[in-house]
Amino acid sequence: MVTSAAPxxxxxxxxxxxxEDAIILxxxxxxxxxxxxxxxxxxxxxxxxxxxxxxxxHFPSKEDLAAAAMVAVMGxxxxxxxxxxxxxxxxxxxxxxxxxxxxxxxDGEMPFLPSQHSGLRRALLGNAQYVAGLANVSARxxxxxxAAQAQGAIHPGFAPNVVLxxxxxxxxxxVLEFLQMDGxxxxxxxxxxxxxxCFNGLAAR
Amino acid sequence: MVTSAAPxxxxxxxxxxxxEDAIILxxxxxxxxxxxxxxxxxxxxxxxxxxxxxxxxHFPSKEDLAAAAMVAVMGxxxxxxxxxxxxxxxxxxxxxxxxxxxxxxxDGEMPFLPSQHSGLRRALLGNAQYVAGLANVSARxxxxxxAAQAQGAIHPGFAPNVVLxxxxxxxxxxVLEFLQMDGxxxxxxxxxxxxxxCFNGLAAR
DNA sequence: GTCTATAATCAGATAGAC
DNA sequence: GTCTATCTGATTATAGAC
Numbered sequence: 001m002v003t004s005a006a007p008x009x010x011x012x013x014x015x016x017x018x019x020e021d022a023i024i025l026x027x028x029x030x031x032x033x034x035x036x037x038x039x040x041x042x043x044x045x046x047x048x049x050x051x052x053x054x055x056x057x058h059f060p061s062k063e064d065l066a067a068a069a070m071v072a073v074m075g076x077x078x079x080x081x082x083x084x085x086x087x088x089x090x091x092x093x094x095x096x097x098x099x100x101x102x103x104x105x106x107d108g109e110m111p112f113l114p115s116q117h118s119g120l121r122r123a124l125l126g127n128a129q130y131v132a133g134l135a136n137v138s139a140r141x142x143x144x145x146x147a148a149q150a151q152g153a154i155h156p157g158f159a160p161n162v163v164l165x166x167x168x169x170x171x172x173x174x175v176l177e178f179l180q181m182d183g184x185x186x187x188x189x190x191x192x193x194x195x196x197x198c199f200n201g202l203a204a205r
Numbered sequence: 206m207v208t209s210a211a212p213x214x215x216x217x218x219x220x221x222x223x224x225e226d227a228i229i230l231x232x233x234x235x236x237x238x239x240x241x242x243x244x245x246x247x248x249x250x251x252x253x254x255x256x257x258x259x260x261x262x263h264f265p266s267k268e269d270l271a272a273a274a275m276v277a278v279m280g281x282x283x284x285x286x287x288x289x290x291x292x293x294x295x296x297x298x299x300x301x302x303x304x305x306x307x308x309x310x311x312d313g314e315m316p317f318l319p320s321q322h323s324g325l326r327r328a329l330l331g332n333a334q335y336v337a338g339l340a341n342v343s344a345r346x347x348x349x350x351x352a353a354q355a356q357g358a359i360h361p362g363f364a365p366n367v368v369l370x371x372x373x374x375x376x377x378x379x380v381l382e383f384l385q386m387d388g389x390x391x392x393x394x395x396x397x398x399x400x401x402x403c404f405n406g407l408a409a410r
Numbered sequence: 411g412t413c414t415a416t417a418a419t420c421a422g423a424t425a426g427a428c
Numbered sequence: 429g430t431c432t433a434t435c436t437g438a439t440t441a442t443a444g445a446c
Binding site (some may be wrong): 411412413414415416417418419420422423424425426427428 | 429430431432433434435436437438439440441442443444445446
Binding site (some may be wrong): 115166182197200 | 243271319377378406410
């Protein structure tokens with residue numbers, strides 16, 4: 001695996017980076033489509049158009065492939081957080097993050113990892129970039145949650161972690177797929193509906 | 206596989222039924238613990254204490270094993286629906302069903318099946334008992350949802366299916382595991398918290 | 411029906427030439 | 429680094445004796 005922090009990347013190194021990006025893109029797509037267990041390394045190699053052995057020169061294991069995809073997701077998430085204007089109220093900021101997450105899932109761009117798989121857990125926790133990215137995103141979201149609660153916009157009875165987990169869970173919410181399969185809603189409508197159930201609840205107000 | 210509708214079961218048939226129940230129990234537990242892909246037929250046989258080949262005399266494939274477990278779940282769900290008193294208001298009835306589902310998950314009794322696995326889908330849809338059970342549960346819940354909406358207890362803007370999917374999704378909500386891993390909440394508190402986010406939403410009221 | 415033993419297949423990972 | 433070809437182990441499923 002090539003470090004992406006090379007100060008002066010040569011042409012060869014750039015080509016390598018491009019290839020690794022292609023690999024990660026393929027992994028991301030297959031992970032979103034089939035999940036970790038059902039994604040085969042053969043399929044990844046086929047999608048990238050290289051030999052399986054070449055994959056293993058870049059990433060030492062299937063778990064590391066998935067971890068690399070998650071690092072990329074964390075990078076995109078951080079970029080999105082950066083893109084939210086600072087003058088937007090905290091609650092609305094949280095809504096936008098959830099909407100962004102759900103849209104990514106609807107577009108088949110959200111990897112789906114089993115939280116039980118022990119080898120995968122080790123690979124993720126052993127990946128400093130992933131851990132740092134997740135910590136950064138969590139810390140920033142927790143700040144927004146606290147701010148929203150201070151404004152009385154989020155129910156104060158929920159510990160910040162409860163809110164955080166509930167937001168994260170939208171990234172693997174099967175309701176999105178169910179509604180998509182029903183075929184009667186556009187993606188925008190689905191996002192809007194799940195956003196409403198998530199923040200306003202099922203009960204009438 | 207032995208039909209459970211035998212009008213006059215002999216001793217031998219009863220023993221067979223007991224064994225199949227034991228198999229289904231083991232499958233249910235392993236499915237809840239590891240998910241479908243990570244559950245091996247060897248592990249099932251080992252847990253039941255019989256040879257793997259014997260398993261295949263009862264169920265022709267791994268998919269059929271999972272389907273049998275889901276039939277059992279549907280049976281338990283129908284029994285629970287029956288147990289809810291008729292004079293309980295519809296919204297409270299829905300809350301109890303969700304609470305029951307989440308408690309089953311927290312107790313490691315809720316099988317986790319990948320909705321993508323095509324062979325599994327075929328096995329499930331080819332199982333008349335499962336399809337009938339799912340349809341029955343869905344129809345009854347839909348009735349309760351409509352009643353709750355008629356009373357103004359559930360937001361009328363949600364189509365019944367949206368509500369139904371949202372309730373079903375609690376059976377595989379990762380928030381439950383996250384909170385359980387945090388270790389600061391009892392199971393009762395977890396159920397109460399997720400029930401609150403589900404019906405009342407994250408936003409303050 | 412249950413068992414032991416084995417087939418058949420598939421997927422993760424590697425060897426070694428170029 | 430990339431390739432072809434292969435190894436290794438795990439897993440689903442079955443044969444055949446009892």
